[in-house]
Amino acid sequence: MINYIIRRILLIIPTLLGIMIINFFIIQSAPGGPVERLIAQVKGSAVRATERISGSGGGAEYGPPSVPVSEGAVTRKYRGSQGLDPEFIKEIEKLYGFDKPLYKRFLIMMGNYLRFDFGESFFRDRKVVDLVVEKMPVSISLGLWTTMIVYLISIPLGIRKAVNDGTRFDLWTSFMVTIAYAIPGFLFAILLIILFAGGSYLKLFPLRGLVSEDWGMFPWYLKIVDYLWHIVLPITASVIGGFAGLTMFTKNAFIEEINKQYVITARAKGLGEKKILTSHVFRNAMLIVIAGFPSAFISALFTGTLLIEVIFSLDGLGLLGFEAAINRDYPVVFATLFFFSMLGLALNLIGDLMYMFIDPRIDFESREV
Numbered sequence: 001m002i003n004y005i006i007r008r009i010l011l012i013i014p015t016l017l018g019i020m021i022i023n024f025f026i027i028q029s030a031p032g033g034p035v036e037r038l039i040a041q042v043k044g045s046a047v048r049a050t051e052r053i054s055g056s057g058g059g060a061e062y063g064p065p066s067v068p069v070s071e072g073a074v075t076r077k078y079r080g081s082q083g084l085d086p087e088f089i090k091e092i093e094k095l096y097g098f099d100k101p102l103y104k105r106f107l108i109m110m111g112n113y114l115r116f117d118f119g120e121s122f123f124r125d126r127k128v129v130d131l132v133v134e135k136m137p138v139s140i141s142l143g144l145w146t147t148m149i150v151y152l153i154s155i156p157l158g159i160r161k162a163v164n165d166g167t168r169f170d171l172w173t174s175f176m177v178t179i180a181y182a183i184p185g186f187l188f189a190i191l192l193i194i195l196f197a198g199g200s201y202l203k204l205f206p207l208r209g210l211v212s213e214d215w216g217m218f219p220w221y222l223k224i225v226d227y228l229w230h231i232v233l234p235i236t237a238s239v240i241g242g243f244a245g246l247t248m249f250t251k252n253a254f255i256e257e258i259n260k261q262y263v264i265t266a267r268a269k270g271l272g273e274k275k276i277l278t279s280h281v282f283r284n285a286m287l288i289v290i291a292g293f294p295s296a297f298i299s300a301l302f303t304g305t306l307l308i309e310v311i312f313s314l315d316g317l318g319l320l321g322f323e324a325a326i327n328r329d330y331p332v333v334f335a336t337l338f339f340f341s342m343l344g345l346a347l348n349l350i351g352d353l354m355y356m357f358i359d360p361r362i363d364f365e366s367r368e369v
Contacts, residue, residue: 001356005349012345017110019341020334024106027333034122034328035098039089109334118335123327128335131320138210138316142308145231146238147297154243155289158250163277165255174248181244186307189237193311197233205233208313234312246296250289257285290354294347 093099100108112119118128157177161170194200197207206212210230215223257263258281266276306318313319317336324332 008349119331122329135317135320145235150242154246158247161251162254177244185241188240189311192233253285257281294351
């Protein structure tokens with residue numbers, strides 16, 4: 001097993017490098033980067049300043065206060081509608097590191113990552129690591145709750161569907177599961193807001209945030225109640241589509257085990273259906289379901305909650321990534337991509353190891369990676 005773990009860890013390095021290379025060149029090649037964004041901001045601010053000056057008859061010139069270059073540089077090199085001086089554009093490119101070729105920027109970035117230096121946000125003026133650490137508890141909270149509830153619903157429902165395969169209960173629940181699977185989580189979130197968050201009908205739950213503004217002043221038991229009160233709608237919206245796939249997966253796993261020869265032999269020996277289900281089928285069928293927990297958590301954490309965080313204004317990693325992509329905040333985009341890719345690869349390795357611990361018959365050691 002040690003050799004297998006070492007090989008998998010070594011395989012993570014080229015896999016992570018490939019992910020970073022592909023995403024780096026695609027994102028950096030897309031139009032509308034931070035340089036273009038800042039140039040547009042400078043032009044817009046300068047035009048507005050010129051309009052204000054013309055209207056008041058004054059002779060002063062102004063630069064945009066949010067531009068991270070000197071005010072004098074802006075006013076000296078930009079004149080109304082005549083555009084920006086090429087030297088000023090080069091100054092902006094140097095500010096963001098775009099004065100270097102694409103491959104050099106990538107090598108510098110990866111070299112910094114090896115030293116655990118993930119840079120600072122272009123537009124938040126904070127270290128990326130600090131931003132990720134600050135937002136992570138929200139996303140982990142949503143991911144854990146979603147994964148736990150999905151498993152608590154899907155496993156019992158999938159087992160009962162397998163035992164009652166082809167019955168009216170199986171048909172009706174399959175219909176409901178299909179409907180739930182077809183409804184996008186973000187669309188269901190909007191429906192929940194309309195119905196229960198003061199959209200058009202009832203106002204039973206808060207619309208935004210994970211806790212109340214004065215949460216810190218509550219006693220500990222009210223803090224728990226307030227937190228649970230806030231996550232009801234986001235978790236419900238996240239769960240509605242997630243449990244459908246796992247339910248059918250659990251059902252199919254149990255049906256496959258029920259139809260195997262050892263179950264037929266157990267029945268021939270006179271064992272009852274309950275004994276067969278609990279002592280034989282359950283243990284074997286649950287192997288793949290339990291071992292898939294890390295992958296389910298990754299899906300809930302990094303993909304399923306992004307739009308949910310945006311809709312319910314939850315200040316987590318999904319909202320951070322969404323805003324970074326919109327603003328072309330490359331340090332945040334690439335650093336979070338690097339961190340999450342590494343975490344995902346590590347959890348996939350943990351999932352494979354769980355297979356080996358749960359079922360000793362599985363032996364990855366004898367296979368080539």
